[in-house]
Amino acid sequence: MKLKTLSTLVGAVTLAGAAVFSASAMAEDTIRIGAAAPKTGPLAGGAAVTYWPNVELWAHQVNERGGILLNDGERHPVEIIEYDDRTNPTETIRAVQRLATSDGVDFIIPPYGTGMALATAPIFDRLGYPMINVTAITDQTDALTARYDGVFFTLGKTTPLAQGIARLAADMKANGEVGNRLAMVNVADAFGIELAEAARGIFEEEGFDIVYSTSYPPTIQDVTPIINSAQDADPDLFVAFSYPPDTFALTEQAQVSGLMDEVDVFYTAVANAFPAYRNRFGDGIDGVYGVGGVNPEDPAFVEYKEAHMAVTGAEPDYWASAVMYSSLQVLEQAIEGVGTLDRQAVTEYLKNNSFDTVMGEWTFNNQQISNYWTVGQWQNGDFYGVGSFGDMEGTADPM
Amino acid sequence: MKLKQSDLWMGLAILAAFFVLAWLPLAPGADGWLSIVVPITMYTVLATSWAIFSGPTHYVSLATAAFFGVGSYTLALGLESLPYPVLLIIAAILGAIMAALVGWATLRLSGVYFVIFTLGLAELTRQVFTWYQNNMGGTRGSYVFTDLTDAHIYWQLLALALLVYLVGWLINRSRLGFAIRIIGGDESVAKHSGINVAWSKIVLFMVSGSVAAVVGAILAPRFVYIEPSMAFNPQLSFMVVIMALLGGTQRLWGPLMGAIPFAFVWEIIASNFPAQTTLLMGVAFLLVVFYIPNGISGVLIRWYHKARSKPGVSHE
Structure with missing residues (x-):
């Protein structure tokens, strides 16, 4: 039995080797x-x-x-x-x-x-x-x-993408549309770290007061403590450089705790621009900012x-x-x-x-x-680009 | 410790084989070959060094990914300031130190605790590196720009493989190798014979860890961009264990017998059933476990003995 298995295996390997290394025939017209x-x-x-x-x-x-x-x-x-x-x-x-x-x-x-x-x-x-x-x-x-x-x-x-939200917030602050107190969190993984580091510089340069800042592991299960601590710091802006699972979790918890209504700017990063985000939260995310954008019109x-x-x-x-x-x-x-x-x-x-x-x-x-x-916003079920690097046509106004 | 003539011939044969293999990157169509040969060589080195420790002691280590990741990051972080060969040596030293610490802390424990601890080790080291990047490093150590091609990486791995075989062979012939075989047979007996059990195990674990770290350093230029999730991928640890067991850990050349067929079967599955790789691989493992539990080298050894014995006489 064992002999048989092995010989079958050897046969299969030889056959496959031949299949793998002979270039497959190519159809000429495709x-x-x-x-x-x-x-x-x-x-x-x-x-x-x-x-x-x-x-x-x-x-x-x-x-x-x-x-x-x-x-x-x-x-x-x-x-x-x-x-x-x-x-x-x-x-x-x-x-x-x-x-x-x-x-x-x-x-x-x-x-x-x-x-x-x-x-x-x-x-x-x-x-x-x-x-x-x-x-x-x-x-x-x-x-x-x-x-x-x-x-x-x-x-x-990476840097212009992360700075999109920071530049936008700075403009809004200059116009008196948003306060000074910033809560900023990031997922402690490659891209999250890069984004957070790039954004932090601009936020500090523009005179934002970072009242709460933390990072969390990509495997995080419960984001309640993060949202609660951010809420205790009474921020005007909440910015999260997040990944798909936590982008959803942070948004949900911020809705539950009321943080989303208390801040003037609520931002999450990767997967914010996915249709699944809107399908999950519906009208609840009107006004929420995220990384990326398009001109949906x-x-x-x-x-x-x-x-x-x-x-x-x-x-x-x-x-x-x-x-x-x-x-x-x-x-x-x-x-x-x-x-x-x-x-x-x-x-x-x-x-x-x-x-x-x-x-x-x-x-x-x-x-x-x-x-x-670089930055977009959910407005009536569509995600509008509200900030860009270089020159993009059709930039929407934040609501 | 005298060399037998058969050992000498064996050594020469192995050197000749390596000499032939070293010419592979110059063969026509080598680019295609190398992308499958580099992983085979990598897994052979990792599985062989794994088996040097885990074969005789029966301690299943899942720490390969931890050592591999430490090696990768050593190279990525140091590349701007230190010459490449120095970094390989540093990686080897760091791997050995880490193995010594882990071994000192856990090798007194019985097997099961050791397995769990080593599995956790990769995640622990990954978190330490992430913490470092998050709080101090920024994107430092994420990019590895070198001019090293697959051929260079292959040659380095080949040289490392030769070194691992030499070290493994020397250990087998030494007092340490003898001691470790006794420990594998019965630890209490070994203790009562006056063998320093903990020390012997730690030394072997250091050899294994140090090799895995160097492999991580050698492979880093291949990926250009290094992420913790990739450098400390626990899947690597499992693959190494599976290949070593498939090949058999009783002989130094056993893991080689696992890495080669594994890679080719994987290649067949990946190119013909790209959407079902995981499923078919699982089925392949089940078959291996049920039909060749002693590994391919075990089967080959039995054939060899059978062929030498008189026809009609079975050893089973």
Whole structure:
């Protein structure tokens, strides 16, 4: 029995080895696009909102048009090859490598999440694939673009994002709309720490009195003590650089305790712009601020949102979703602009041209998009961008 | 302690094998190969060093992720101020010190308490690093920009693997190795024979911890961006245990027999059933546990003995 099992195992391994390392046959008329992002693991929830539906929507729309138009005068449909990286950078590296070498895809959609995207940047660079990042937010974009020729960033840098709320609050204070007393909390994990550190500097510079400040672990179960302590400090503003589970928990507890009604500004960070946030709290979050934003009245966004709902059955989020979709539009336009599947030429095209996206016109400056939403506000069930870095059209007034 | 001739030949054969393996990154299509070979080499080193301690003592350590993370952060934090090779040595020393402290505190306890403590250790170290970043470091130590490619990382791991095999072999031949086998057999007997049980276990645990920390440091440049959740990922500890057990811990080369098939089976599953990896992996483990409980090396050894004995005579 044991012998048999082992021989079966050896057989399976040999067979699979052959399958893995022989390049799969490629259909000549389709353009093969790879995608590697979490379907399981801690970031699967975020990817299920922001990443996968946009890949599905874009592929659906491109193929409905007949495909991407190349120099041979024909439209070539796209085929998406998907891998689950289980929110593990080692797996992401392997998946991207597999896409490039075993599957021989023509282009690769960058992974989801800063850690996993940056882990694969050297591979994209070495294998010569253009990499139009969306959900990779870091202050090191300049160092990265200097290092990697075909790596692009679209969603912004950490510091301007964190400072969005601080600048907005400072303007409101100058106009006498908000007081001086600030309660600020952050989740003690990579991105939460970066955001809090960047924002704290501006808040202090602008003369805010930080009456309460604390951090909490990402695994926090009960946020009641945090909200209670913040409430005892009698703040005018409550700012939380939070992650998805605690973004919801802090909001709920602030509603229960009445903190949300007592402060003039209530802000939470990641996942605030998710439709699930509104679906959970309804009208209760009218006036709540969060990181990111869109212009929900922009016809391009409205059209995008409707298509997103029709094709994927879900609503896009109000921050990265539209940017994610834009990055795919950019890729499509660059391929059509070049007219072939020459990746080096596509990278050059990306650097030297403007693109028409649902986020408006995009021109890469130093391989980066340098105008983006930094802070938004829930107003009557939609999330409006109220502050931006660079110049965004359609900035709403805070209510 | 005299070298037998067979040992000499074995040593030469191993050196030759490593020499051949070192040329792998120059083979055509190596980029694709390396992204699977680097994890295999990493897990082989980790599982082998794990088995040096846990094999004979039967203490299951889940602290690999803690040592690995300490090594990664040592490199990330020190890269701007210190030369790379020095950081690898510092990582090794830190790993050994940490193992000594943990071993001193827990190795007097019986096995179950040790398992739980080591599992908690990764989370504890992760919290300490997070606290440091939150209160003093900011984003320091999050980025590792080097020019090291997968090939460089592979060569370093290969050299480390050779070192681990050498150390493991030396330990097996030494008084310490003999003592630890007695401890594994029966701890009371070992005590009564005058063996310093706690000290022997701590020394082996230090070897294991130090290797894991160096592996963490070597791997850090591969990820560019280091997060605590990634550096101290408890999944790593479990993977190492599973691979070592799959390969078998009775021989120094056992874990190698686990890491290679594991990686290939994983590759098959990940490329053909990308959405069902976790499920299929679980099923694969169940099969392994039920059908080859002594590990692949155990099976191979039995075959070997069978082949040498006369036909028709069974050893079972």
